Amino acid sequence: MPIQMTDCWFAYRHKEVLSAFNYSLKPGSTVLLGPNGAGKSTLLSLAASVRRPQRGAISHRGVPATSRDYRRKVAWMPQNITAMPGLTAREQVAFVGWAKGMNRTDAWARAAVALRQVDLADKESVRSKTLSGGQLRRVGVAQALVHDAEVLLLDEPTAGMDPRQRRVFRDVLAQLPSDVAVLLSTHDVADLAEESDNVTVLDSGKLVYDGDTSGFLAHAPHDTTPVRRAEAAYSMLSGGDS
Amino acid sequence: MKVKALLRTSSATFLAAPVLVFTCFVAYSSGSLAQYDNRHPPTVSAAAYQALVLAASAAAGCGAWEAGRLRQSGIWDMASWRSRYRIAAQRLSLPGALGVAVMVVMTVMRFVQASVIPDAASLPAVAIGLLLPIPYAVMGFAIGNVSRSPVVCAPLVMAGTWFFIGFAGNSSTDIPGTLWLRHATAYTMSSPEIDQVISPLGLLVPVLFTCAVAGSAMLLWGPWRAAVRITLAGLVAVAGLATSCAMTSGWGYRTPMITSALAEKCSNRAGVNVCVPELYQDMLPRVQKTAGPIVEHLHRAGVPAPEKVTYRRLEVAAGTEAWHIWFLPRTSTDELAESVAHAPLNDAEWSCLGRKDFKRADTLELWLRSTAGLDAGDSVSDRETVAAVEKVRKRPVGEQAAWFAEARARARSCGKAG
Numbered sequence: 300m301p302i303q304m305t306d307c308w309f310a311y312r313h314k315e316v317l318s319a320f321n322y323s324l325k326p327g328s329t330v331l332l333g334p335n336g337a338g339k340s341t342l343l344s345l346a347a348s349v350r351r352p353q354r355g356a357i358s359h360r361g362v363p364a365t366s367r368d369y370r371r372k373v374a375w376m377p378q379n380i381t382a383m384p385g386l387t388a389r390e391q392v393a394f395v396g397w398a399k400g401m402n403r404t405d406a407w408a409r410a411a412v413a414l415r416q417v418d419l420a421d422k423e424s425v426r427s428k429t430l431s432g433g434q435l436r437r438v439g440v441a442q443a444l445v446h447d448a449e450v451l452l453l454d455e456p457t458a459g460m461d462p463r464q465r466r467v468f469r470d471v472l473a474q475l476p477s478d479v480a481v482l483l484s485t486h487d488v489a490d491l492a493e494e495s496d497n498v499t500v501l502d503s504g505k506l507v508y509d510g511d512t513s514g515f516l517a518h519a520p521h522d523t524t525p526v527r528r529a530e531a532a533y534s535m536l537s538g539g540d541s
Numbered sequence: 542m543k544v545k546a547l548l549r550t551s552s553a554t555f556l557a558a559p560v561l562v563f564t565c566f567v568a569y570s571s572g573s574l575a576q577y578d579n580r581h582p583p584t585v586s587a588a589a590y591q592a593l594v595l596a597a598s599a600a601a602g603c604g605a606w607e608a609g610r611l612r613q614s615g616i617w618d619m620a621s622w623r624s625r626y627r628i629a630a631q632r633l634s635l636p637g638a639l640g641v642a643v644m645v646v647m648t649v650m651r652f653v654q655a656s657v658i659p660d661a662a663s664l665p666a667v668a669i670g671l672l673l674p675i676p677y678a679v680m681g682f683a684i685g686n687v688s689r690s691p692v693v694c695a696p697l698v699m700a701g702t703w704f705f706i707g708f709a710g711n712s713s714t715d716i717p718g719t720l721w722l723r724h725a726t727a728y729t730m731s732s733p734e735i736d737q738v739i740s741p742l743g744l745l746v747p748v749l750f751t752c753a754v755a756g757s758a759m760l761l762w763g764p765w766r767a768a769v770r771i772t773l774a775g776l777v778a779v780a781g782l783a784t785s786c787a788m789t790s791g792w793g794y795r796t797p798m799i800t801s802a803l804a805e806k807c808s809n810r811a812g813v814n815v816c817v818p819e820l821y822q823d824m825l826p827r828v829q830k831t832a833g834p835i836v837e838h839l840h841r842a843g844v845p846a847p848e849k850v851t852y853r854r855l856e857v858a859a860g861t862e863a864w865h866i867w868f869l870p871r872t873s874t875d876e877l878a879e880s881v882a883h884a885p886l887n888d889a890e891w892s893c894l895g896r897k898d899f900k901r902a903d904t905l906e907l908w909l910r911s912t913a914g915l916d917a918g919d920s921v922s923d924r925e926t927v928a929a930v931e932k933v934r935k936r937p938v939g940e941q942a943a944w945f946a947e948a949r950a951r952a953r954s955c956g957k958a959g
Contacts, residue, residue, distance in 0.1 A: 347620045348620050349620045367622050367624075368622075370620050371622040375619060375620045377615065377618055381615040383610075385610075386546060387546075394542045394546075394616075395616075395619055397623070398616060398619060403542075403543065442619075
């Protein structure tokens, strides 16, 4: 499995988020759904090894999340993408590539490719501080793409993107090699769920649904129009809170 | 990050020009040339430590700024493959380089001002001086890493470092128990005399102190659990501080030195035998020419002639009646003459006599000067003393000799007792 979480426990100072949590990320793309506070960002940051579970283990094809190799193979786009002061978009993406283990030359070359993939080639020499919120999120996606990771973990990658940018983003996902696993959280249920291979629904730190997309859509009432099927299925699974 | 981007975004780049210009200004305007104008390279390299307060402050301030900017950029939340230390090192390279550049500029300017070429004996102090700003950059980084705003933190760290090193250098002698900080920061590195080099321990202590604090700070932002980080950092800090404190106990005010024997060059001409260090052998004719007449004048007035007039740092055989004088290559002939006229009593005797019987010391000094044929210069003697000296000088030579012998005997017994 691309990422395996076994018996993981995680709590912030006063709040338990995940307890005895088991999860296997499947190959292909997986959309992570859940209401605010369900633990989506915590799950993603644990899988990205930004945080460590207080108990339990996380691994990728046998490589534990505590090892540096794990971090090289797993790409991570946090919810908040910050413009790095003084750097251009390409320099920012290349810097992340370098931090993820690429040498400077490769990171610089791959940064240009990644920015092209997210349709930001014309902004590569622009200071990232001057980019709009949507453009900055695309820089974030480029940061996740730059080092050719085996797993992409994206926390609300489409938040703040306009419809055209979302289309570009979906194209990027569609063009990824088939052996790359993607786990992305989103509130845009209708937008992404139907195009993904799998869906995971989290509520209060518990897995409510984890399976393929057709199984997920089957939870929608029979009289739902095709356009609203994903939303309806999600409402059924999460008790209506979105 | 590409070097060009690093240069463009680093605070050290923006601070480099004003800091280096200020360093040149300080080097040009501050400090007395006499402190290091002795042709002895280790003295010159020690004089460059004057810039340490500036180098360390600039490095620490920039380090704090870089830490704050890195934190704001979110790189610590990117699950990097490269270690935090590697990423920090990249951003700290320029602040560290700025601190090193300040020390390089000061060192070069001091050597140029003193017209001296560095030798092997001076290089350890130069190397340590160049190294010392780097731990301060790390300390600044550690503080900046936990602060909210680099805009507030960086200037505070810069000013705090300046105050700390300045305090340690200048005020620690007044506060009991803090003298070790003077040695630990190395800002007020003592000047070696021409037969001295700073002892390896004198150089090791500031390295130990700064590296312990910086190392402790580095451990605090390591990748381990908080309890492990805090324990390790505490152990390193306590061990480093305690060791450096223990090493400096009993050192006193001056940095410990290693003293070696000086080779001397003596005049072979008839008359007074004058010896100078080999380093100053070109000055021998001038010293001989200045000392000869003064010794003769004083001898005619009843002062016993010395077996030799020698440089203060030169060893003199036991039982030899020698006068010790002190000078530097740029010492004027007038100052040299004053030193010779002052030499019938040694420093300890003058000091003790001045403390116990100031009037007699003042009278004796004025008598020696006027007998040697020197003008009163900046003498502060009062009318009463001047009148007393005039009265003594009008006496027959035998009486003057007896008066001097009594004054000197009193000074010697005082010097031995005190």
